[in-house]
Amino acid sequence: MMVNLNIYLLGACAWGQVTYAFVDYGNVYPRKYSLSADVQVADQSYDNTTTITLSPAHPVLTLDYGTEIAGFPFFVVAEGASPAQIEAAYSEAFAYLDDENADGPWTFSNGLANSWRVETFNITSGGHTESFFVQGGQRWQSIRLLTNHSLTLESIGFRATSEHKDVDQQPGHLRTSHDVYNKIFDLGGQVVQAACVDAGNAPSTWELTDEGAYIRGQTSAQSSIGRVMGAANYTLEFDTKIVRGGTGWRVASAIQPLGPYFVLTSNYPEQNTFVNTNRTLLPPNTLIVNGGWSLLNQSTLETPANQYYPLNISVEENKWYHIVTAIKEDGYTISLNGENIAFVPLPPPISPPVFFSTASRYEGTWGFGGFQDQIAVVANVSVVASNKTIIYTNDMKSPGVLAEYAVAPLDHSICLDGAKRDRLVWIGDFYHTVRVLAQSSARWDYIIGSIDYAFGYQAKSGPFAGFVPISARLGTRPEYSDADPAGPGLVDYQDLFLASIGQYYRYTGDAKGLEPYWENIKALLKARLTYIDPTSGLAAGSPAAPNPGSFLGPANGTAVTGLMSFALQQIVPLALAFQDTATASLCNTTALSLNDALNTKLWNPELGTYSLDLTSPGNFSLTGIAWSILSGAANTSQITSSLEKLEALRFGAGYKTISSEEETPEYQLAPNPSGFLLEALFQAQTAHGVDTAKTAITHLLDGLWGSMVNDEQYASGASWEYVKPDGRPGITAFTSLAHPWGAAPTYVLPEYLLGVTPVTAGYARVVVQPAVGYLGLDKVQGRVPTPFGSLEVGWTVEGGKAKVEIEVPEGIKGEVRVPKGWKVDGKQEEGGMMELGSGTTEIVLCTV
Template identity: 50%
Template sequence: MKPLLVGCSVLLASLAKADRNGLARSYGFVTPKTYALGTGPELNESSSYDASSIALSPENPYVTLDFESDVAGFPSFVVADLTETVEIEVKYAEQFLALSHPESDGPWTFSNGLSNTSRVERFSLTKAGSVQSFFVQGAQRWMTIELLSNSSITFAKLGFEATSAHSPASELPAQLKTSNPTYDSIWDLGARAAEVSCVDAGNAPSTWQVEPEGTFIRGQAPAQSVKGLTFENYTMEFSTKIIQGGIGWTVGSGRVPYGAKFYLTTNGDSSDFPSYINRTLQPVDTLVFNYGWGIVNQTTLETGSNQYFPTEVSFSEDVWYTISTTISPSGYNITVNDHFLAFVPVTEQTIEAATARFGSGAPYRGTWGFGPWEDQAAWVKDVLVTAENGTTLYSNPMTMPSQVLGEYGVAPLEASVCLDGGKRDRLIWIGDFYHTARIIAASTLRYDYILSSIEHVFQWQKPNPPFKDFVPISLPMGADLRYLDGYADLYAALIDYQDLFMASVGNYFMSSADIDGLRPIWPKLKSLVQARLAYIDPSTGLIAGIRGEPDPSYFLGQANGSANTALLAYTLKSLVPLATAMQEESTADFYSAIAANLSEATNRHLWNAELGIYSLSLDAPSNYSLASIAWTILSGTANSTQAASSITKMEDLSLGVGYKSTSGQVDGDEVELSANILGFVLDALLYAHHTLGVDSLGVAKGLLDDYWSSMVNQDEYRSGASWEYLYPDGSPGIDLFTSLSHPWGGAPTYVLPESVVGIRAVEPGYREWALMPTVAEMGLEHASATTVTPFGNIEVTWMVSEGGRMQCATISSPKGTHGYFKVPKGFSAQCDGNDAKDDTIVIPGGCWTELEIRRLD
């Protein structure tokens, strides 16, 4: 058997390693906390890992490594000793239960996230030394190594060369500690998710390797050229030299890897070929075809049955072949070296798939791309696309990085950005960023990630209609600004994500007071605001669409709906302090006036007094949603009576450990309970208590005790980070596909210090702040928080005694700031031992202050 390293030849592996050792920012080597030897995955019977060697043998061929919480990086290990050639299989997973599945919790076929598409890697090792995967693994708590061969191996070191931070919660700049250990663990979730999901510039290298010989591509989700999105009825030809297993390519595809997929396998000479190749999925000397996401199903990314076309000739490794694919309305004709290989007819199923949401519109329309399957690797060069009449439409020798990586969306990351999730989708989802930015401000304080993400997204602001001045909702890390027109689909959908993104800018300014950092993007931000204001329906005053432009799609609700209209009102209000700081009072006044008009229109058209709820939209007056409850409260649209009534209606949405998102959803065991939406709700519940005097804390406490506790109290699922969705029984809500390092599920990380300990900014940078606690009401005996401001740290510790009758606070506020505390009705207060003279106590900066609050009864 020929020696292999990380799925390719030793020569190519060493060539690649030289390109990938120089991370822009190193986060060190992360080792597991515990390990367990045995014959399969082991959850409980583990030993502490002390960096001593670990040996695998036929008697103990399996080791389970537990990192306790999600980490990200290049899988790495040092082989100390081995007997003959050793084959091993390495799996990665966020949840323990995935380890027993053949593909673990992968593959990720939705996008090429500058990481490994697969969660399983196999290695053939022939000598001692260091081994590092070519690919980043984006987020995993678990790693297993299984001995596949009848031999033995000893590892001197195991773990990840980390590409993102992995700070213990106790070492973060901001802090939260309470008398409830579960709440402390819940606070940790968002911080861990944000660390895993934010990536430094230079820490996500390309997954393609461009050399003078061509482009070398290891098994991964196909990456598509953005130049052929409108092409149809063409012939795409390329040269390939297969290094291991086979080659994969797509035609008739959209920008995402969804289209006609072909995988051609080699003859697999037993003396040269790894024994671990899946011969059911990849038979030798076979063309495998499917139309869709791939050749295996992945939860929500299902595809049809594979079609297999055995070849009449054998294909060898290390030999150059020219493959041609001609697409037409009737099917796909494939030749190799001008010899017929197969004809794949277009079927009704193909047409249905091509006209689906991510399809190119027709089986014969769309672009091309390349991506071998798992355990495959091949060179690609001399790509040529010709029209039916023989005219050359496109050519690329695939030998220059500047002409390949950006076009195919796999350019190395050049800006520090925050993604939706560590393991998937690994896209810059700007709606998710709302939670991420607030989490960072309340935990890691990596403001460089927030500002760089904002700057990067605004670089992609659309210069022409439709959707002029919008920004992309889910930009891939590997996208190249030179090809902005190829990403037009990212401006047309989920347009309320524009509002969540703008609100993120406003919230960032409120925490940081970073006027200098935001000044360069201020004109672009104002243009985006104006673009969104054009969506106000002049007849209703609600958010809808623009006449003459494509109908908008929203994430949180419907056009002319309560959630979307209230969200934009919130967004505009959040931008008022920034406009004021920019010395644009007229702009600030304008935003305030429009926000008030949006709230007034929402109350006039969508408050359903009979049901005691805000209607989902004009078209659905009897339906309602969690999003509309949350945003009408957070935007100030709802008064105390409306807020209280809306919160009472949440009971009708209760399902298992949480709440379903809308009244129109049918109850069921597989309803996805959104941590994103419930994060908005949690914030709104505490806001309603503080600002409107609504009795909402019981519902908020229930969310923490039932919903978010599920993320920390089930070890078989726990990742140490916040989740994307939950099922009603508290398990991950999209099965193995669920992202368990998703910042959009981490709202408690900013809600707990702000609304339970009670440190809330009133002016940007906490120059003025309010102390608005709910420590006793949330059933806590003590709670403390450290909030980091540009002036220094605000530190508050509350102690509760006498069953809540007495509450004492010790407060440190930095010089240059001041806070205030409003004495609740029914309580008396002392400040530094002196009776409070009125119901508002000023907390000076630059000193320690002690408060004592006692119930009057």
């Protein structure tokens, strides 16, 4: 009964000793297509035998894959084809597919994937052509013929890098009498397929050759060694050979691609240059410089104007050049083969500053990565300090280069924050991901893999000892932990990570799988307990970080304190499993103290809810209401009052986060904290009998999550990162439309509508309390994955009667609790308990 779980955990134990092969999930093909003069909604059926001819009269093929998928794009060209160039574009939403850059590019991280959402192919013969890069997530694709010869495509699709099952075939599933709620539930099963990646399925985005690093155009990758050594005021030298279009590099950069970026373009020889090359943005024989993220803006990652330095020489392709970039007091000097080609004045400081930017324009590491569709070889890199000492050399040929520049192949099975971006292991987002996986795919290997990955970079010493990075990068290795260390940013993410671990144990009972990390967990607990204010008793700062940043709310506030209490409570059962009663007692008593401080210091009877924080007694938040309930701090009367106050936060399709925030058309409604609220609302109803919770639940489901499934212009089949008040994606094309943090209904709906709750970790004992008739539903059917097999619950309502059927696998025992408003056969009153054993149990309910 526990075969799958054990197989996944066996694989986890081997990490660090095994090179993982590619996990073959087959090919994914479009479901529909259209052929026209421009991008059109796909309306014709497609299968892998469909042949399509692009022509000057009908040059644009639009492809709809039906839902979010991930993989290597490929197409098969008919034999005998004339030479042609085609441009492929990818987008999660149809609305952005025809934009110049589709819904990209991604300038925040490399992510072991294509940074661009538009790429060009030069077709010279028939046969199979596949992109070098993974495209992390899309529903839509277009292929545009750029040249005048017709081109016949015999097959088009993606070589899948992740599972792509129909969600109703997953171990966990739910169906109700409400079609929109069914689509909302399905968002989670789809998103974790796209956003979770197997070890071996994200190869390096660089190639190492006997000449050097062969680097295709992508978000630049920075040297971890340069970051660790704290390099400043240096001169970077390297050799480069432009294979196509240009070459790119950085100096004085953060470990993220943020800092002076230089792109040198070639003379664009006709026989090797794409016809769609943007010669306005990228003129030939020119050095182009930007002091920010890229040469292009991307929504929230704003970039200053580019600076252009035309050269009086012809920069040839397939010829070696020696480039020197020196950081000077007033700027940067750049030379090519010993000749000065430009002096770039020192850019102004990054404004507003971000916590991962460098302290000045003189310091930071170096990196390499050309612009869109460019290819270059980089070799013989050296860095010379201001005192003329050589502090770094690298011929860029050895395998260690990939890990140093964080482009090494993925060696863990992990879950990302988003399929297309940011493609980082954000430990706060992971809380939702764990619970979505537990109610859909049950791919426990992704959970253990992500836990192992995060703890591999845990700080061992210093002011943040015990913390793990909030967003571990792909492609790096633990020996470079100090290049992107854990710090004071978003410290509440540490609590969400702890809660994630507790939830994994709750669902699986897998103490053995977590045992290797128990000391890591305790180190993180120890670190977090220093963040309790000794005066207020609330979650706040520490001696190491007196003013830390948090995602869910301010220090000495309701949200962060309630969350910390909740996280500590989640660790108690795991500590007891390890017979560590001291840790269990510490977590329990500390959680109780935090709850007491919440009620003593932050409950505001005049306001009718908990204050945002000590400094804002008249302000309150969605997250404060949610975590006061989930932590167990709020009693029934406080919950009732808080939910009345919640209506003041209602805005557009959802609820704004903080009461003082301005309501604008561009406001970003947040499915992540709204997911915490959704569960708190269900708890208010089931545990406290607060009937007004239904109003907010239906608003969230019909509005916020309904927005993700009701408009085919934007629907990806997966859950979103942010939502505007009018229901469109919250940060336009940049929005991740495959973000697990937005999929809370996938775990909330089955846990409360089916009512299956593990009383002991791993479902050895359960309580089943189905929410019969709730939300106006007259039918619900679903299955919950457990280590013993699927536990199935179904109920139907007709008139004043209801039928409940429960199928329990061997090995599980528990009770059925009669739901509110119902009684059994006119005898057992609501709230009563009945024993539940393995096999099928049928119960007939009557209204009270």
